Amino acid sequence: LRAELTEAVEAAPDLAALDEVRVAALGKKGRVTALMKSLGGMDPEQRKAFGQEMNRVKDAVARTIEQRRATLEAAALEDRLQHERIDVTLSARPEGTGSIHPISQTWDEVVAIFGQMGFAVAEGPDIEDDFHNFTALNFPPDHPAREMHDTFFLPERPDGSRHVLRTHTSPVQIRTMLSQKPPIRVLAPGRTYRSDSDMTHTPMFHQVEGLVIDQATHMGHLKGCLQEFVEAYFEVDDVPMRFRPSFFPFTEPSAEVDIGCSRKDGDLRIGAGDDWLEILGCGMVHPNVLRACGLDPAEYQGFAFGVGLERIAMLKYGIPDLRTFFESDLRWLRHYGFGA
Numbered sequence: 324l325r326a327e328l329t330e331a332v333e334a335a336p337d338l339a340a341l342d343e344v345r346v347a348a349l350g351k352k353g354r355v356t357a358l359m360k361s362l363g364g365m366d367p368e369q370r371k372a373f374g375q376e377m378n379r380v381k382d383a384v385a386r387t388i389e390q391r392r393a394t395l396e397a398a399a400l401e402d403r404l405q406h407e408r409i410d411v412t413l414s415a416r417p418e419g420t421g422s423i424h425p426i427s428q429t430w431d432e433v434v435a436i437f438g439q440m441g442f443a444v445a446e447g448p449d450i451e452d453d454f455h456n457f458t459a460l461n462f463p464p465d466h467p468a469r470e471m472h473d474t475f476f477l478p479e480r481p482d483g484s485r486h487v488l489r490t491h492t493s494p495v496q497i498r499t500m501l502s503q504k505p506p507i508r509v510l511a512p513g514r515t516y517r518s519d520s521d522m523t524h525t526p527m528f529h530q531v532e533g534l535v536i537d538q539a540t541h542m543g544h545l546k547g548c549l550q551e552f553v554e555a556y557f558e559v560d561d562v563p564m565r566f567r568p569s570f571f572p573f574t575e576p577s578a579e580v581d582i583g584c585s586r587k588d589g590d591l592r593i594g595a596g597d598d599w600l601e602i603l604g605c606g607m608v609h610p611n612v613l614r615a616c617g618l619d620p621a622e623y624q625g626f627a628f629g630v631g632l633e634r635i636a637m638l639k640y641g642i643p644d645l646r647t648f649f650e651s652d653l654r655w656l657r658h659y660g661f662g663a
């Protein structure tokens with residue numbers, strides 16, 4: 324029996340087969356166990372001799388099984404080591420990664436371009452008071468110019484004043500001139516709000532304000548600065564620019580700037596062409612604005628401009644509907660090359 328069982332143990336090809344052999348020999352209904360049970364029916368002399376022999380067999384079989392198990396486990400481990408090797412130099416499976424929203428990309432790009440020209444970033448709050456959003460910017464009280472902007476008003480305060488969601492980034496001009504001495508060269512990107520919604524208007528949108536104040540600043544500087552910006556941003560050389568007289572209460576003279584473009588089969592191309600696109604408002608800072616900020620217009624002057632971020636992003640990437648910027652549709656982001 325011992326020889327037979329040992330042979331069966333050695334022949335077991337894997338751990339599962341080995342376990343079957345173990346159960347068949349040493350299990351509750353195993354052959355060794357059955358023989359042990361038969362001890363009860365023997366006389367004392369025989370039982371002693373047979374019992375000792377059976378214990379030896381049982382121990383010997385158990386030992387062989389353990390040895391075999393160790394061998395098989397080692398082989399199984401070796402097998403796994405051979406087959407489950409991981410190549411850590413393989414590249415990872417592609418996973419959807421996040422990406423920067425086009426507005427944020429445009430924002431960063433504009434800040435970088437003006438940063439090269441020496442502009443520092445300035446900030447102001449989204450919730451403004453009447454003084455910074457209108458009065459200091461030379462909007463007379465009850466002047467219709469205030470209605471140019473479809474203003475969102477906040478509830479009246481105990482002192483009767485009403486704060487607004489800023490309708491443009493121009494209030495940052497005021498905050499900057501009140502808090503630092505010229506020469507000033509700042510860029511103020513930020514959110515702006517107007518109660519309006521259609522293909523080209525959303526209640527919240529973004530502007531970038533530029534402000535330069537110094538002792539001999541003139542419109543030529545303004546033109547050169549904007550020309551440089553337009554060519555860097557649209558990545559086109561010699562873009563024709565047209566300064567159209569316009570009106571803003573806080574600049575005099577004021578202009579709206581158009582850039583040259585051509586349209587072929589609905590395809591918009593920035594650069595020399597037979598058409599014009601309006602891209603921003605600008606002008607020389609109005610003396611009343613300088614005075615409101617404690618600056619003497621005889622000593623200082625400068626220029627300001629305001630660009631719609633969505634507007635220039637739409638032109639660059641050919642996006643027709645402004646509202647789609649704020650719908651968080653991944654298919655839209657991928658379509659314009661912004662998604663992962």
Ligand code: PHE
Binds near residue numbers: 532571574604605628
């Ligand atoms: N604040 C103006 C607007 O919202 C733009 C502008 C800024 C015009 C600075 C002139 C100078 O339309």
